[in-house]
Amino acid sequence: MARVTVEDCLDNVDNRFQLVLVASKRARQIAMGADPMVEWDRDKPTVVALREIAEDFVGPSILDEPDHSAPAV
Template sequence: MARVTIEDCLKQVDNRFALVHMAVKRVLQLREGAKPLIECNNKEIVVALREIAAGKVIRKEKNE
């Protein structure tokens, strides 16, 4: 499978800081037993970034 890049992920997320936050939250979910949304036999961080780049993980906006 092709290597995932930050630029691939930034097409789905508006800034790098939000991307890092999303990736960390998704990695924690995967480590707690959440099912991957894509077929991938990599470490959790790679799976999370691939999911974000594929548009499978959506950022929730906080209601203020």
């Protein structure tokens, strides 16, 4: 796939700041072993996360999901 632009992602996320939060959370999930929703194509997790956002597989609702990367205390 061609490069993902911020503008591609902003069609599905309200603003650039929220885009950073959504992309970083999804990239962390992918890095920790979550299955990607788009073709992997040997990209880094951040690129895969941005592609998922641009293709509307992931959106701001991911921020409401609990973070399973750290054990609860």
